[in-house]
Amino acid sequence: MNDQHPSSARATTDLFEAVPAEVSIYEVGPRDGLQNEKAILPTDRKLELIEGVVDAGVRRIEITSFVDPKWIPALADHTEVARGVHRKADVAYSALVPNMRGLDGASRAGMQEVAVFMAASETHNRKNINRSTEEALSTYRVVVDEALARGMRVRGYVSCVYGCPYEGTVALDAVLRVAHGLLELGIYELSLGDTIGVGTPRQIEYVLRGLLRSGIALDRLAVHFHDTRGTALANITVALQLGIRTVDSAIGGLGGCPYAPGASGNVATEDVVYMLQGMGVRTGVDLDRLVAVSAKLSGYLGRELPSKYLKAHLGHCARIGRPV
C-alpha cells in the first residue's frame, strides 16, 4: 500500500462528506453524570451547574431523573431541581422518567420533555429495571402515550448497545428490536448508549448502519458514549462521518462506569466541543465559558474530573488556533 492506494485516494472526498455543519449537544451531566458521582451535590449547586451550562450555549439538557430516591439518592431532589431551574425559552430541559409515577412527578414539576430508558440486552433490563424487554416496552407505551397526551416531548434511551456487562456482545437484532419498539411508541429521538464504554469505531459504524438500513432516519438518532476505555471521541468521529447530528455528553466527563469504580464516565462536553470546533462543526457552545463551569464543578465535587480539555486548561496548556 502506498500513497497511490486507490481507496486512500477515494477517501479524500468521502471521509468527512456526511459530517453535519452543526451538531446539537445534549447535556446529560446533571442526570447521567451526577447519578454516578460519589459526592451528592446540593440542589443550589445543581441549579448553578444547569444554568452555567445553558449560559455557555448548550440548548438541550437533562436536568434530573424522577426515580425513587431509594434507587438514586443523588437525585432525590428532582422536584426541587425541576421547579428551581430558571428556564430559557429556547432551551429544552428534560428529565428521565422510569414509569407513570415518574411522569406524574415530572409533569407536576413543570417538565415539558421527558426521557424513557431501557437496555438492548434482556438480562440488563431484568436486572436494571426488573422487567423483560417486552414488559418494559409495554410499560413505556402507557407512559409515552400519556406524556404525548399532555403535550410533552419524549426522548428514548437504549443502553448497552455495544455491549452488556451481563451478556457481553449484544446482537444487532436485539438493538433493532428495542430501537424500533421505542420509536413506535412515539419518541422523537433515540439515544444509543455505550453504557460500559466498550465500543470501537468499526462497531459503531456496523450498528449505526444496521439501524439506518432498517429504515430509521438519521435525524432520529443520537449517540451517547461513555469514555471508559478512551474510545468515545473516536466513536463520535465515526458517527459524525455517518451524518449523526446529536451527541450526548456530560460536562467535565461527570459520572463513571457503575461497574468500574474509578473508571471514566460520560464523554466530556468540553472534549466533544473542542473536537467539533476543530472540525469546523458549529455547536453554539462557548468553550471558555463551559470550561469555567466545569472547573468550578470540579471544586464542588472535590475531585479532578476526567475531561482532558479541562486538565489541559487548568494546566495552562498553550492555546492555539487550528486550520481548515
Added chain:
Amino acid sequence: MNDQHPSSARATTDLFEAVPAEVSIYEVGPRDGLQNEKAILPTDRKLELIEGVVDAGVRRIEITSFVDPKWIPALADHTEVARGVHRKADVAYSALVPNMRGLDGASRAGMQEVAVFMAASETHNRKNINRSTEEALSTYRVVVDEALARGMRVRGYVSCVYGCPYEGTVALDAVLRVAHGLLELGIYELSLGDTIGVGTPRQIEYVLRGLLRSGIALDRLAVHFHDTRGTALANITVALQLGIRTVDSAIGGLGGCPYAPGASGNVATEDVVYMLQGMGVRTGVDLDRLVAVSAKLSGYLGRELPSKYLKAHLGHCARIGRPV
C-alpha cells in the same frame, strides 16, 4: 438529511476501506514518556519496563535518548539502559540522538537504530534545539550520513505538526519542507508529532493528505499523538482510514505536555491496542500482558497513569467481547 443520504450510503464501503489489516505499534514510553515524568525511574526499572513491553508483543521500541543529561536528567542513564537491555532478534530497539555526540554514544552502546528530531515550526526549532530549521537539517545530514555509513537505521520525528506553542497554527508548507528535508537525508520513516495535543480529525486528514499528495509514500509515515485534549484515538482512527500503518504510543499514556503540568502525555499503548483489536486490526500485542506491565509501572512512578483502558482494568470493569 436522512438514512437515504447518498454520502452516508457511499460511506458504507469507503469509511474503513483503507484501514490496514495490521498496524505496527512503535513504543515511545521509555523515551518520550519517561523524559516528561517528574519521577526518575531507576535503570533496572527501565529495563524491566522495556523488556515487559517487548514480552507483551511490541516489536519496535525507543528505549532512551542520547542527549546531554543536563537537558534531560531522567534519561541520564541512556548508556546503561542501552547496554543493559536484553535484546530480542525480531525487535527493533531505537534511541533518540540530537547530534553526532549522541550518535557516537548510541553507537558505542550497541544501538542499531537511532532517531533524529526537529519541529515543523521555525520558532520551536530555535527554542528547543537552538538551530533554525535549515541549520537543523544540515546538522542532521552529517549525523544521518554517518549513522547510515555505520549500517544503522534512522527514523525521523517532526514535532509540532498540528500546532506550535510559540507560533500557533503551523502552515502545511512548513510541515512539507521539514518532512521532505528529513526524508531526503535517508531516514526510513517519518513520525508526525502532535507535540502539544491540539490536533483534530479533519486537520489530521488535511495534513496527511498534503504529505501524500506531495509524493511521500504511505508506508514512510507514522503518526505520533499526544492526548492532551483527548483527541488522540479519534485522530488515529482518521489516520487509519487513510491507510497509515505505524502508530507511536506510550505504555500507560506516560509523559505529559511539557507546556502543561498535569495534562495527558502520549496516547496510551493499551488504549490504542484496545481500539485496534476492536477494529479487527492485528498488532501482535497481548493486551492483558501489556496492562499488567503498566499497572506495575504506575506503582513504580507512584502516580495514576492516564491510560483509560488501564483505569477500567484496575477498576475491574466488565470484560466483554466485541463483534466485527
